[in-house]
Structures are given as C-alpha cells and as structure tokens.
Amino acid sequence: MPEPEHDLLKEDLPGPPLAVAAESLFLVNLMIAPGLAFVILVVLWWRHRLSAPALARNHLKQTVVASLWGGGLLVGVSVAVFLLGGFANPWSWVVGVLYFVCFHAMLILFGVIGLNRAMLARPYRFPIIGPKLVE
Amino acid sequence: MKYTSQSVALPYFIAAIGLFVGQIVFGLAMGLQYVVGDFLFPEIPFNVARMVHTNLLIVWLLFGFMGAAYYLIPEEAETELYSPKLALLMFWIFLIAGAATILGYLLVDYATLAEMTGNNILATMGREFLEQPLLTKIGIVIVALAFLFNISMTMLKGRKTVISIVMLLGLWGLAIFFLFSFYNPGNLVKDKFYWWWVVHLWVEGVWELIMAAMLAFVLIKVTGVDREVIEKWLYVIITLALVTGLIGTGHHYFWIGTPGYWQWWGSIFSALEPIPFFAMTVFAFNMVNRRRREHPNKAAVLWALGTGVMAFLGAGVWGFLHTLAPVNFYTHGSQITAAHGHMAFYGAYVLVVLTIISYAMPLLRGRAANSQRAQVVEMWSFWLMTISMVFITLFLTAAGILQVWLQRVSDTPMPFMQVQDQINLFYWMRLWAGVVFAVGLVTYVTSFFIKGESKPLITP
Numbered sequence: 297m298p299e300p301e302h303d304l305l306k307e308d309l310p311g312p313p314l315a316v317a318a319e320s321l322f323l324v325n326l327m328i329a330p331g332l333a334f335v336i337l338v339v340l341w342w343r344h345r346l347s348a349p350a351l352a353r354n355h356l357k358q359t360v361v362a363s364l365w366g367g368g369l370l371v372g373v374s375v376a377v378f379l380l381g382g383f384a385n386p387w388s389w390v391v392g393v394l395y396f397v398c399f400h401a402m403l404i405l406f407g408v409i410g411l412n413r414a415m416l417a418r419p420y421r422f423p424i425i426g427p428k429l430v431e
Numbered sequence: 432m433k434y435t436s437q438s439v440a441l442p443y444f445i446a447a448i449g450l451f452v453g454q455i456v457f458g459l460a461m462g463l464q465y466v467v468g469d470f471l472f473p474e475i476p477f478n479v480a481r482m483v484h485t486n487l488l489i490v491w492l493l494f495g496f497m498g499a500a501y502y503l504i505p506e507e508a509e510t511e512l513y514s515p516k517l518a519l520l521m522f523w524i525f526l527i528a529g530a531a532t533i534l535g536y537l538l539v540d541y542a543t544l545a546e547m548t549g550n551n552i553l554a555t556m557g558r559e560f561l562e563q564p565l566l567t568k569i570g571i572v573i574v575a576l577a578f579l580f581n582i583s584m585t586m587l588k589g590r591k592t593v594i595s596i597v598m599l600l601g602l603w604g605l606a607i608f609f610l611f612s613f614y615n616p617g618n619l620v621k622d623k624f625y626w627w628w629v630v631h632l633w634v635e636g637v638w639e640l641i642m643a644a645m646l647a648f649v650l651i652k653v654t655g656v657d658r659e660v661i662e663k664w665l666y667v668i669i670t671l672a673l674v675t676g677l678i679g680t681g682h683h684y685f686w687i688g689t690p691g692y693w694q695w696w697g698s699i700f701s702a703l704e705p706i707p708f709f710a711m712t713v714f715a716f717n718m719v720n721r722r723r724r725e726h727p728n729k730a731a732v733l734w735a736l737g738t739g740v741m742a743f744l745g746a747g748v749w750g751f752l753h754t755l756a757p758v759n760f761y762t763h764g765s766q767i768t769a770a771h772g773h774m775a776f777y778g779a780y781v782l783v784v785l786t787i788i789s790y791a792m793p794l795l796r797g798r799a800a801n802s803q804r805a806q807v808v809e810m811w812s813f814w815l816m817t818i819s820m821v822f823i824t825l826f827l828t829a830a831g832i833l834q835v836w837l838q839r840v841s842d843t844p845m846p847f848m849q850v851q852d853q854i855n856l857f858y859w860m861r862l863w864a865g866v867v868f869a870v871g872l873v874t875y876v877t878s879f880f881i882k883g884e885s886k887p888l889i890t891p
Contacts, residue, residue, distance in 0.1 A: 304656075304720075304721040304723070305655060305656050305657050305660075305721060305722075305723060306657045306659075306660065307660075308660055308663060323709075327705070327709070386832070386833055386836035386837060386841075387833075389832050389833075389836055390829050390832045390833055393752075393828075393832050394825065394828060394829060394832075397748060397749075397752060397828075398825075400748075401744055401748045404709075404743075404748075405712075405740065405743075408709075408712050408713055408716060409716065411713060412713060412716045412717050412720050413720075415717060416717070416720055416721060
C-alpha cells in the first residue's frame with residue numbers, strides 16, 4: 297500500500313508512531329536511560345520486525361543496529377584507550393574523555409536526523425554504522 | 432520589511448557586529464597573553480582584557496536582542512513600533528554609555544574608575560561579568576525600561592502571538608534579573624548566591640526564551656511551516672528550559688558555602704538542562720526539512736541550523752560534561768569551564784543573533800536576500816567561525832583535563848603556574864584556532880560589502 301501524502305507544512309507529526317518511538321528510544325538510550333531504553337527498543341523491534349509497515353521496520357532495524365555498533369565503538373574504544381594508555385596516565389584521560397564526548401555527541405546528532413526523518417515519514421540510514429537500505 | 436519602523440533594528444545590528452569585532456580583538460590579545468605573558472603589559476593587563484572581552488560580548492548580544500525585538504515585534508504584532516524615536520534615542524544612549532564604560536576600563540585603573548563613578552555610594556563593582564560602574568548599571572536599567580515600554584506598548588496595540596509573548600517574557604526576565612546586580616551583600620556566599628541570579632538565570636533561563644522566540648520567528652519565515660506547528664514546539668522548548676534551568680542554578684552552588692542539598696538539586700536538574708537545547712536542535716532540523724520551497728536566503732537557513740547544533744553541543748553536551756557534583760568537585764573553574772563557556776555562548780547566543788541578522792539585514796537593505804556571491808562568502812564565514820570554535824573548545828577541553836589531572840587528581844599535585852606551563856601547547860593551538868575565527872569574522876563583515884545580483888523584494 298503506498299504511503300499517504302502528508303502536508304508537512306501543517307501536520308504536527310505525520311510519521312508513523314513506531315518509527316518515531318524507535319528513534320526516540322535510540323536517543324533515550326544515549327542520553328537518559330542507557331541499557332533500559334535499548335532493551336525496550338530490541339523488544340519493539342522483535343515484536344514488529346515482520347509485521348510493521350516498511351517505514352517503521354526501516355527505523356526499527358536502523359536504530360537497533362546503530363545502537364549495537366555505536367555502543368560497541370563508544371565503550372570499546374574508550375576502554376581500549378585506558379587499557380593501552382594506562383588508567384594513571386593523564387593522556388589516557390585527555391584522549392579517552394575527548395573521544396567519548398565527541399563520538400557520543402555525533403551519535404546523538406545522527407539520532408536527531410533519524411528522529412526527524414521518522415517524524416516526517418521518511419526512511420533513514422545511519423551514516424557508516426547503519427545497515428544498507430533495502431529497496 | 433513590512434513596517435517602516437522595523438528599520439530601527441538596523442543601527443542595533445550594525446553596533447552589534449562592530450562590538451563583536453572588538454570582542455574578538457580582545458579575545459586574540461588574551462589568547463596571546465596566555466602564551467606570551469608580557470604582551471601589552473602594563474598597558475592592557477590580562478584582567479582588563481578579559482573584562483573587556485566578556486563585557487563586549489554581553490553588550491553586543493544585548494544590542495542583537497534589542498535589534499531582533501525591534502524587527503520582529505512589529506511584524507508579529509502587525510503594527511508599527513510604538514515609538515521609533517525612543518528606540519533610536521535609547522540606541523545612542525546605550526552605545527555611548529557602553530563605549531564610555533569600555534574606555535573607562537582601558538584608560539583608568541579599576542579602583543579609580545570605581546571611585547569616579549559612585550561605587551562608594553552603592554558598591555556593585557568588582558564582580559565577574561558585572562564589573563560595570565554603578566552609572567553604567569543605572570544606564571542599562573533606564574535603557575532596558577524604555578526599550579521594554581516601547582516593545583510592550585507595540586504588542587499591546589497589535590496582534591499577540593506566541594512568539595512575541597515568549598520574546599517579551601524573556602526580555603522582561605532579562606531586565607528583572609539584572610536588578611540583582613545592584614544587590615551586593617557583604618557575606619561572600621550570599622553575594623555569589625545572588626550573583627548567579629543574574630548570570631545563570633540569564634543564560635540558562637530567560638535568554639533561552641529569547642533565543643527560542645528568535646529562532647522560531649526566522650524558521651517560520653524561511654520554511655513557510657504553519658505557525659501552529661512551530662508554536663507547539665515553542666511551548667515545549669520554553670517549558671523544558673524553565674523547568675530545568677531555574678533549579679539548575681544549583682550547579683553553581685556546589686562548593687561556595689551553600690547547604691549540601693544543592694549538590695543533589697543542582698546535579699539532577701542541570702543534568703536535564705541539555706534537553707531544551709536538544710529539543711531546539713530537533714526543532715530546527717524538523718522545520719527546515721519540512722519546507723516545500725527553497726527560501727532565497729540560504730545563509731539564514733544555515734545559521735539557524737547551526738544554532739540548533741552548536742547550542743546543543745556547547746551548552747548541552749559540554750555543560751553536562753562537568754555539571755554533576757562529583758565530577759565538578761575536580762573540574763570546577765578549570766579550562767573545562769572555559770571550553771564550555773566559549774562553545775555555549777557561540778552556539779546559543781552568537782549564532783542566534785547572527786541568524787536573525789542574516790535574515791533581517793537584506794530586508795532592511797531593501798531586498799529579499801543578498802546576492803549569491805555575498806551568501807557564499809557569508810556561509811564561508813559560518814564554517815570558518817564554527818569549525819574554529821569547535822577546535823577552540825577541543826583544545827581548551829584537552830588543556831582542562833590535563834590541568835585537572837596534574838593539579839587536582841595526581842598523587843603529587845603540581846602548583847597552578849607549573850601546570851600552566853605543562854598545558855602551554857594547547858594554549859598555542861587555541862590561539863591559532865582563534866586566529867582562524869578572526870579570519871571568519873573578517874569574512875563575515877566582508878560579506879556585507881559584496882555586490883551582485885540580489886533577490887528583489889516583492890511587495891504587494
């Protein structure tokens with residue numbers, strides 16, 4: 297079934313609620329409730345991965361995969377910096393904190409773009425860490 | 432421009448840009464003083480340069496806010512300004528008083544300036560950001576009252592919109608909280624406690640309302656999105672800003688002698704303070720992505736999007752970085768604070784003022800948008816200033832982390848000045864990033880003088 301035409305100049309939230317929820321949970325996982333929001337996101341994806349409309353599935357899949365890659369790179373590289381550089385080395389802190397803050401902020405900004413795409417009923421692919429879009 | 436009286440915004444914007452240039456000149460001088468301690472000593476010592484740098488920032492942003500109000504309130508209220516003459520009179524009074532104050536800082540030593548300007552009658556000077564002499568502070572109040580009278584009367588006789596109400600609320604709040612600069616109790620804890628009612632409740636309270644209203648106004652104009660959609664966002668943003676920002680003041684009360692419960696209140700509420708800035712980022716992107724037509728002023732759209740992103744990074748992310756009490760115990764007053772301050776002011780307030788200037792200035796000069804060439808140069812200035820500000824922030828953050836470690840965390844803590852030697856390299860890098868910022872600013876000013884085929888103003 298083709299997507300309905302939306303009047304983006306007048307409608308508050310034309311996008312599908314499931315897609316908006318997925319992108320919101322991605323952001324909540326990064327900012328307010330790490331872990332908990334990710335679990336809810338995975339449950340949502342698992343329950344709707346086959347039945348949801350294509351647009352909602354796109355956002356669910358993107359956010360789950362991006363959370364896994366993003367979280368892995370965020371925590372993994374930070375831990376590696378401290379393990380390689382040493383916990384008592386000030387330069388580990390300089391590199392580790394700067395990496396964490398910048399990468400974390402970048403993930404949030406990707407999420408903001410994803411949330412906007414979901415709100416406006418458009419598909420989205422997270423740059424680099426998101427799976428390829430299926431036609 | 433729909434109403435002729437909107438033109439009073441023009442001198443305010445020109446003054447704002449002029450003072451912005453002054454601020455950056457003193458910023459560069461200080462950047463150099465960090466690495467070449469004797470530079471300009473004793474003519475302009477570091478403490479004076481810093482005072483001029485921060486005071487110019489505040490004054491030019493106020494010029495920008497007032498110019499913005501004189502431009503957007505008549506258009507929102509759909510009526511001419513109550514008194515354009517009063518607006519112009521206040522402009523000259525504010526400009527002359529501001530210039531005299533800066534000259535006072537530079538030409539007279541601070542103690543003498545205090546003596547000359549009646550500080551013995553009511554002592555209000557000597558406090559960071561509120562260094563202005565008593566006479567200047569009284570002048571600011573008079574200008575603010577006349578300005579608010581003018582703007583409020585305009586609104587009362589015209590249409591009342593959410594944007595103009597939020598803008599007015601923010602501006603009244605700005606004036607009311609400034610009154611605490613006259614309260615200077617002998618008890619240092621109380622002094623600091625109320626000092627933050629000016630400083631914090633401005634930048635993390637009422638200024639956010641002004642910023643959100645200005646951004647909403649420009650976004651309506653450049654995207655064509657329905658007013659109702661934008662107004663709903665505005666309600667959400669200002670609610671978030673006030674709920675988090677007011678009690679968030681507590682993050683300044685951690686180690687100054689206030690009761691310990693402020694560590695909890697301050698930590699919890701200020702940890703939520705990035706949310707309104709986050710909402711503004713979503714808001715800006717959402718509105719720009721909704722547009723059906725390309726507005727001829729692409730530069731204004733870029734400044735608006737930049738405001739959303741950079742305010743979130745500077746005020747939100749870099750604020751959160753050191754806002755929790757256990758973290759702040761180590762980072763308080765270090766270069767991490769300076770990093771946050773630079774990016775937050777640039778992202779939130781410098782960019783929003785430049786956004787409205789970018790939108791309104793061509794209209795004030797009789798065209799819908801500047802020529803393509805002028806806009807390209809303007810957009811170059813955006814990228815030069817923004818990227819260099821990101822680097823200034825990163826270098827200061829790196830300096831701050833190292834400073835905290837060497838001075839406060841290490842088992843063998845080093846004295847302050849020895850630590851400054853250790854982080855000298857970052858100060859040099861910050862200075863070069865500052866030079867690029869200045870190049871960006873010169874590029875910005877140049878963009879106003881570039882001719883070419885501009886988009887004509889279509890009048891009904």
